[in-house]
Amino acid sequence: MELWEYRTLKYATGGFLGGKIDEQEFQDELNEYGSQGWELVSCFDTSQSQGASRDIIVVFKRKK
Structure with a gap:
């Protein structure tokens, strides 16, 4: 059975009204x-x- 680990990152776009990265x-x-x-x-x-x-959410995975 393959085992995976995950990582979630959040990038703020900045600014009160949203922004850019x-x-x-x-x-x-x-x-x-x-x-x-x-x-x-x-x-x-x-x-x-x-x-x-508001934010950008990024999800990664890799084999353990």
Whole structure:
């Protein structure tokens, strides 16, 4: 039986009305987790209002 471990990260978009993240920094961090054997399985935002995003939630998994 395969065993998995999971890691969930939250990235704040900043600002009272929602904001942006640095795309290159975000990509670099995803690549860093990938180089450690983590596989991205889900990425979604949490809504704030009027289409703005409050946070971005990222879920990774890897074999134990």
